[in-house]
Amino acid sequence: MIITPARSQAGTAGKSGSQFTGTAYPYLTMPATDGVTINTVDFTPGARTHWHSHESGQILQVLAGRGLIQSEGGPVHVLRAGDTVWAPPGERHWHGAAPDSFMVHTAISLGVTAWEIPxxxxxxxxxxxxEENER
Known part of the structure; x- marks a missing residue:
């Protein structure tokens, strides 16, 4: 068992560039352990990840706000607080806040993350x- 106390979590200041467009506040909730990394990310309106995929998949749990997500070749979907997303291994996708809303999610990434272009x-x-078409 590994316990990561809150006081030792590696929160960061607003981060632009790298794997985000816009300003996002990523907090490393659990460093990579046995191929699992957990981050909680606060996205400002319009902020989003770059295109990316995960070696063994990713689980997103939307905690607050409203966001958007898209898999390569698919439609853009709206995310709301309480939604859970499973991105299968190797599925190229992005996610972030809606243009007019903040979004907070916890991301459980399995295996290596392959970051790509904005x-x-x-x-x-x-x-x-x-909403009528997506549910």
Whole structure:
């Protein structure tokens, strides 16, 4: 068993660049342990990850706000507090806050994360599904 006390979590200040577009506040909740990394990320409105995939998949738990997510070749979906997402191994995707909302999620990443290129403004602005169509 490994316990990571809150006082030792590696929170960071606002971070732009790297694997984010816009300002995001990532907090390393649990450093890589047996191929599992857990991060809680606060996204400011419009902030998002770059395209990426996970060797063994990723679980996202949306804690607050409203966000967007897209898998390569698929539609943009709206995320809301309480939603849980499973991204299967190797699925290329991105996620972040809606243009008019903050979003906080906990990301459980399994295996190595392969970071890629930024999501373009056009990709980000693609019309999300309406609530009636997505559920």
């Amino acid at each position: 999501v373009t403004d056009d990709e980000y602005a693609a019309a999300p599904l309406t």
